[in-house]
Amino acid sequence: MNLRGTWTLFKRETHRFLKVNMQTVAAPALTAILYLIVFRYAMGDRQVPGMEVDYFTFLIPGLAMMTMLQNAFANTSSSIIIGKVMNVHIYLLMAPLSAIEMVVAFLAAAVLRAVIVATVFLLVLTPFVDLSIHHFGLILVYGLCGSIIMGGMGLIGGMWSENFDSMSMVSNFIILPLTFLSGVFYSIKQLPPLWQQVSHFNPFFYLIDGFRHGFLGVGDSDPFLSVGIVAGFALATVLTCWYLWRIGWRLKE
Amino acid sequence: MTPTALSVNQLHKAYSNGKEALKGVSLSVPEGSFFALLGPNGAGKSTLINIMADTVVPTSGSIEFLGHDMFSERLWCKANIGVVPQEVAFDPFFTPREVLSMVCGLYGQKPDMKWINELLEHLELAEYADKNTRQLSGGMRRRLLVAQALVHRPPLVVLDEPTAGVDVKLRRRLWDYMRELNTSGTTILLTTHYLEEAEELCDHVAIIDRGSVITSSGMEKLLHEVAGSYLWLRYRDGWELGRADAEALSEFNPRMHEGKLCLTLNRMDLQQSTFHHAYESTVQRLGPPLDAGVCEEDLEDVFLRLTHEDTT
Numbered sequence: 432m433n434l435r436g437t438w439t440l441f442k443r444e445t446h447r448f449l450k451v452n453m454q455t456v457a458a459p460a461l462t463a464i465l466y467l468i469v470f471r472y473a474m475g476d477r478q479v480p481g482m483e484v485d486y487f488t489f490l491i492p493g494l495a496m497m498t499m500l501q502n503a504f505a506n507t508s509s510s511i512i513i514g515k516v517m518n519v520h521i522y523l524l525m526a527p528l529s530a531i532e533m534v535v536a537f538l539a540a541a542v543l544r545a546v547i548v549a550t551v552f553l554l555v556l557t558p559f560v561d562l563s564i565h566h567f568g569l570i571l572v573y574g575l576c577g578s579i580i581m582g583g584m585g586l587i588g589g590m591w592s593e594n595f596d597s598m599s600m601v602s603n604f605i606i607l608p609l610t611f612l613s614g615v616f617y618s619i620k621q622l623p624p625l626w627q628q629v630s631h632f633n634p635f636f637y638l639i640d641g642f643r644h645g646f647l648g649v650g651d652s653d654p655f656l657s658v659g660i661v662a663g664f665a666l667a668t669v670l671t672c673w674y675l676w677r678i679g680w681r682l683k684e
Numbered sequence: 685m686t687p688t689a690l691s692v693n694q695l696h697k698a699y700s701n702g703k704e705a706l707k708g709v710s711l712s713v714p715e716g717s718f719f720a721l722l723g724p725n726g727a728g729k730s731t732l733i734n735i736m737a738d739t740v741v742p743t744s745g746s747i748e749f750l751g752h753d754m755f756s757e758r759l760w761c762k763a764n765i766g767v768v769p770q771e772v773a774f775d776p777f778f779t780p781r782e783v784l785s786m787v788c789g790l791y792g793q794k795p796d797m798k799w800i801n802e803l804l805e806h807l808e809l810a811e812y813a814d815k816n817t818r819q820l821s822g823g824m825r826r827r828l829l830v831a832q833a834l835v836h837r838p839p840l841v842v843l844d845e846p847t848a849g850v851d852v853k854l855r856r857r858l859w860d861y862m863r864e865l866n867t868s869g870t871t872i873l874l875t876t877h878y879l880e881e882a883e884e885l886c887d888h889v890a891i892i893d894r895g896s897v898i899t900s901s902g903m904e905k906l907l908h909e910v911a912g913s914y915l916w917l918r919y920r921d922g923w924e925l926g927r928a929d930a931e932a933l934s935e936f937n938p939r940m941h942e943g944k945l946c947l948t949l950n951r952m953d954l955q956q957s958t959f960h961h962a963y964e965s966t967v968q969r970l971g972p973p974l975d976a977g978v979c980e981e982d983l984e985d986v987f988l989r990l991t992h993e994d995t996t
Binding site for chain 1: 791
């Protein structure tokens, strides 16, 4: 086991986003807050149908989770694609770290960034809203699983992409729609029946819904049942990353 | 017999585009040697090195490194090799000192600041140790790459054209440092296009061309046995060797080079009689030349002859 190596890589991946923290931490938090302001005034005091909460309160946990997911993805995907484009990824391939050590280091840094961004976002809001916490365990499990899944997706996306263009294709045409259409901005009960069904096949729906449940105590699915789906999905993502790194998928010739 | 540091057996690599870069390369690098791997562009040198660095996956074959199978004991082997890749690239977020301590960490070692400072000093990077790598010149970046390959003190250092783009003075100093390292026991495998330097520095040499090893031996042995001498004769400007004359002199493998007629003499045959025989035969056939001389092949000539790059 090369624990020091794993720790070093984790530190490098952390260092990378902390060095440009305006862009990686402050900017995403601000974007989320802007969404919140816009929807707050567009929707007024309207209640979410079928739930005992107003739209504004409903929106906050969802936005926090969406920000987490997008940042976890951005951390790993940008690291890999910058590495590939600048040809610095070869130093990682050369280093005596096993595939699982690599994946653990990358994912841990992605989770850390996700947690930092979400915390900053929530802290900024605390003076203005009454943030209740219904079940901290749910928040933790869903936040963690969500960041791992998206960090892993970022790794896979980065490995798959040849350049920044194909990378942005993945994030704009796959990741962005999936997160936007996952129930951040609406309860899926507001959707036509067909789309309610479709939503159940979107893993992000369970992530957002469960995370929100942790804050509000209400949601569209049973959060304890969905934990299984989400944890299974996280495990599958980690295993896929491990396997792909092991064979050097699209990294080695 | 000196133990072997690196033994490459029947290594094949075919890229996905169908290009066969290595066609069964076998090599043996003795422990403690300074080994030159030479070959024209596209010969397969970098592919071989990249396979050792684990950035290219071989199609078949094996490599044994200090008694360990490189492909089944990857992590051990990686931890004990330092590779200087051909392309220079750095993470734009770090300074040279940070890069070096980071590489140390990745190799599972606690950064040894004394050693890091020594490396920075030796490779003349101390002044830039805490500046961003983006501010370094091309030559400095290449030296940083060398430092990076040495920072975990590996017993084998592999350098893929480490002096490309480094000015003459610094190149000399870099070589001095490599020599020092070699003297202290590190095995060094290097590729370079500066053949006179390979001749000066290395004690072993292998020449590969189009994915196959053409020759591999001790440097002195190669220069002694493979390198030949030739006699050159210059006739009037624009003079060309006719076919009948070429046939008459065929035992000397006559060819035109830079307007001169060149005849091959084996170094073993470099006694007056042989030289005399060649000279006399030519003069008899073509008349006295305007000028003539004898040259001995150096590594570059051998290299060009063996890789068929000679323009004659």
